Amino acid sequence: MTAVNRISRCFDELAARREKGLIAYICAGDPDLDxxxxxxxxxxxxxxxxxxxGIPFSDPVADGPSIQRAAARALAGGVKVAQIIAAAARIRRRTDVPLIFMTYYNPVLQYGLEEFVRDAASAGVDGLIVPDLPLEEAGALLAPAGGAGLALIPLVAPTTTPERLQAISAAARGFVYCVSVTGVTGARQEIHTDLAKFTGRVRAYTGLPLAVGFGISGPAAAARVAPCCDAVVVGSAIVDRVAAAADSDPVPAAAGLAGEIKSALVNL
Structure with a gap:
């Protein structure tokens, strides 16, 4: 199965069950790759x-304090892009869950665009999110990604104009990531954006699934956002669970939160 088909199959299955999806973010290498x-x-x-x-980067401009700290911990531990790709291959042997690399353009460029796409696809990665890569400059990555079957997933914001929504949607693959707020990632008590209006605007330009992220702090917040989209993205809240378990195994706490959020989405 190709990468884009794995993402499409996931959303098709969610739609068939009339269920909202959970996209969980973790920072690779925090606390270590094992x-x-x-x-x-x-x-x-x-x-x-x-x-x-998440592939950690020293200047994560789209990320708030929780993910910044996680990236700093991972980088301090010496994690490298090639090691993360190798870890993705290990993950793929254990689970068929769609995997998306969330990274910045500099690490991809330093690795080599074609080499990065080739190695990520070979490892079983399904998509890429590069928040600091605008559409106008994305051609050099779009072409090899498309050739390898990797979905280059775009971000759109409440401030994105209709003209840019149309252009971004035309190039989008996999799904469209709708940023719920103007700002950086991080769990928030409230999201003040009119998400129904925002995602309605985006749906006018694409038939791809829509995921809403930035600011979703837990099960209740996910349930509030879910009616406006096809999936919710939760990152900082999970990263914080990992960080809080620094002196013990973080896996049960992080998995527990993911389970709580998914239960809230299933029981809408």
């Missing part, structure tokens, strides 16, 4: 429908 492999497997078993695997 734990990352176990985290992805456990989170998927607990109910996450797709997993974003």
């Amino acid at each position: 734990t990352t492999v176990r985290l992805v497997e456990a989170i998927a078993a607990a109910g996450a429908d797709l997993v974003e695997l």
Whole structure:
């Protein structure tokens, strides 16, 4: 099965069950790559429908304090992109959950665009999210990603104009990531964006599934957001669970939160 088909199949199955999806984010290498492999497997078993695997970068401009700290811990531990790709291959041997690399353009560029796409696809990765890569500059990555069957998943914001929504949607693969707020990632008590209006605008330009992320702090927040989209993305809250278990095994706590959130989405 190709990568894009794995993402499409996941959303098709969710739609058939009339169920909202959970996309869980973890930072690769925090606290170490062996734990990352176990985290992805456990989170998927607990109910996450797709997993974003963050490749740490020293200047994560789209990320708030929780993910910044996780990236700093991973980098301090010496994790490298090639090691993360190898960990993704280990994950793929353990689970069929769709895997998406969330990274910044610099690590991809330093690795080599074609080499990164080739190695990620060979490892069983299904998609890429590159938040600091605007559509106008994405051609050099779009072409090899498409050739390898990797979905280059775009982000759109409440401030994205209709013209850009149309252009971004035309190039999108897999799903469209709708950023719930103007700002950085991080769990929030409230999201003040009119999400129904926002996602309604996006749906006018694409038939792809829509995922809403940034600011979803737990089961209750996920349930509030879910009616406006096809999946919710939860990152900082899970990363915080991992960090809180620094002196013990973080896998049960992170998987427990993923299970709680998925239960809230199933029982809408």
